[in-house]
C-alpha cells in the first residue's frame with residue numbers, strides 16, 4: 001500500500017498541496033480530458049450529482065456546465081478553502097466534508113456520481129465503490145478517474161510506493177467486487193509520455209431497488225463538519 005493510501009497522510013499532504021494544486025494539476029489532468037469524461041458522464045441539467053474528492057473544484061466547475069447544482073465531498077479542508085473562493089460557500093455547490101468510504105448520504109440520493117483523481121488515495125477503494133452503488137439510484141451512472149498503472153518497471157515501483165495505480169483489468173475487478181457489471185474503461189493522456197488516466201464508467205444495477213427513505217442528508221455540510229486542519 002502506498003504512503004498516500006492513508007487518510008491522515010493524504011489529508012496532511014493536501015493541507016499544503018492545495019496551495020499549488022490548480023497550478024500543477026493541468027499538466028496531468030486538463031480541460032480536454034475532463035471534457036471528454038464529461039461526455040461519457042452524459043449528465044442532464046436536472047440530475048442530482050455528487051462529486052467525490054472534489055478538491056479545489058476543477059471537475060466541479062466542468063460539471064456545472066452540464067447540471068444546475070453539484071454536491072461536493074472531500075476530506076481536505078485546505079482543498080475546500082480553494083473551492084470556496086471559486087464558488088462561494090453557499091451557492092450552486094453544496095459542500096460536505098467527509099470520507100469517500102463512508103458517505104454521509106442516504107440510499108439512492110443521487111442520479112449520478114463523479115470522482116476524478118481521488119480513488120488513488122483510498123485505502124479500501126472497493127468499500128468506496130460499494131458506497132457509490134448505495135447512494136446512486138438504480139440505473140444511475142458512476143464515473144471514476146484514476147491513474148493508469150505505468151508500463152515501465154521503475155515507474156511501477158515508484159507508483160506502488162506512493163498510491164494506487166491500476167490497469168483496466170484491476171479496475172474491472174474492483175468494480176465487479178463492488179457489484180457493478182459491464183463497466184467501461186477508457187485510457188486518457190494529456191500528451192505522449194505524460195501520465196495516463198483510466199476513466200471507468202459504470203451503471204448502478206437495477207436490481208438494487210429503491211430504498212424506503214430516499215433524499216439527501218443535509219445536516220453534515222462543510223460548516224458543521226469541518227474536522228481537519
Ligand SMILES: C[S@@+](CC[C@H](N)C(=O)[O-])C[C@H]1O[C@@H](n2cnc3c(N)ncnc32)[C@H](O)[C@@H]1O
Pocket residue numbers: 007010011014025029052053054055056057058059073074075076079098099100101115116117118121122
Ligand atoms: C487529485 S485531487 C482531485 C480533485 C478534483 N476531483 C479534480 O478533478 O481536480 C484528490 C482529492 O481527493 C481527496 N481525497 C483523498 N482521499 C479522500 C477520501 N478518503 N475521502 C474524500 N476525499 C478524499 C483529496 O483531499 C483531494 O482533494
